[in-house]
Amino acid sequence: MDTFDCIATKLDIREYSKQKVPIEIREKILEAARLTGTGLNTQHWRFIVVEDKHNLNKLAEDSTSGKWVTEANFAIIVLTNPKYNYHMIDAGRVLQSMQLAAWNFGVGSGLFTGIREQNFRKDYNIPEQMNITVVVGFGYPAKKNLTGKRKNRLPINELVHYEIYR
Numbered sequence: 001m002d003t004f005d006c007i008a009t010k011l012d013i014r015e016y017s018k019q020k021v022p023i024e025i026r027e028k029i030l031e032a033a034r035l036t037g038t039g040l041n042t043q044h045w046r047f048i049v050v051e052d053k054h055n056l057n058k059l060a061e062d063s064t065s066g067k068w069v070t071e072a073n074f075a076i077i078v079l080t081n082p083k084y085n086y087h088m089i090d091a092g093r094v095l096q097s098m099q100l101a102a103w104n105f106g107v108g109s110g111l112f113t114g115i116r117e118q119n120f121r122k123d124y125n126i127p128e129q130m131n132i133t134v135v136v137g138f139g140y141p142a143k144k145n146l147t148g149k150r151k152n153r154l155p156i157n158e159l160v161h162y163e164i165y166r
């Protein structure tokens with residue numbers, strides 16, 4: 001898919017079909033993450049892939065804004081190191097890389113940031129020095145023909161200023 005079309009059509013998906021995402025596509029999504037640049041090329045991030053149904057259910061229980069993740073085919077917990085003050089920028093970049101790589105293969109994804117931190121640390125053995133930044137769920141969309149629908153964005157003239165802020 002053309003890069004612009006991929007960005008323009010991608011939606012956050014929270015309802016997934018039961019169809020399994022092939023392992024090769026999951027590997028491509030992880031490869032897209034690996035290839036994304038970090039500030040100073042520190043590559044401080046780590047990823048936990050969750051696909052066991054029991055663990056996906058636990059992810060939902062440990063979340064305040066991602067109950068839908070139980071239906072995902074798999075999920076990725078993104079950990080970043082807060083000792084780098086740009087770690088959240090890195091997280092945003094890797095998140096978008098993974099979501100666009102998935103969408104390119106017709107795989108939908110959604111994310112959540114509402115995390116019950118102590119539960120996560122215990123349930124997924126996450127070290128204290130790592131920030132639990134975002135969780136992304138992946139799966140084929142339950143609804144077909146989503147492309148191009150439901151984008152609710154401000155018009156460009158409300159967003160963009162030329163030369164100075166007006």
Ligand SMILES: Cc1cc2nc3c(=O)[nH]c(=O)nc-3n(C[C@H](O)[C@H](O)[C@H](O)COP(=O)(O)O)c2cc1C
Pocket residue numbers: 010011012013014065066110111112113114150151152
């Ligand atoms: C920083 C950030 C945090 C988000 N947190 C959540 C969340 O906790 N739960 C959730 O279901 N979606 C979350 N989202 C998804 C947004 O709701 C979604 O990107 C937005 O509604 C646009 O969706 P669309 O691209 O399908 O139009 C988050 C998105 C971002 C960028």
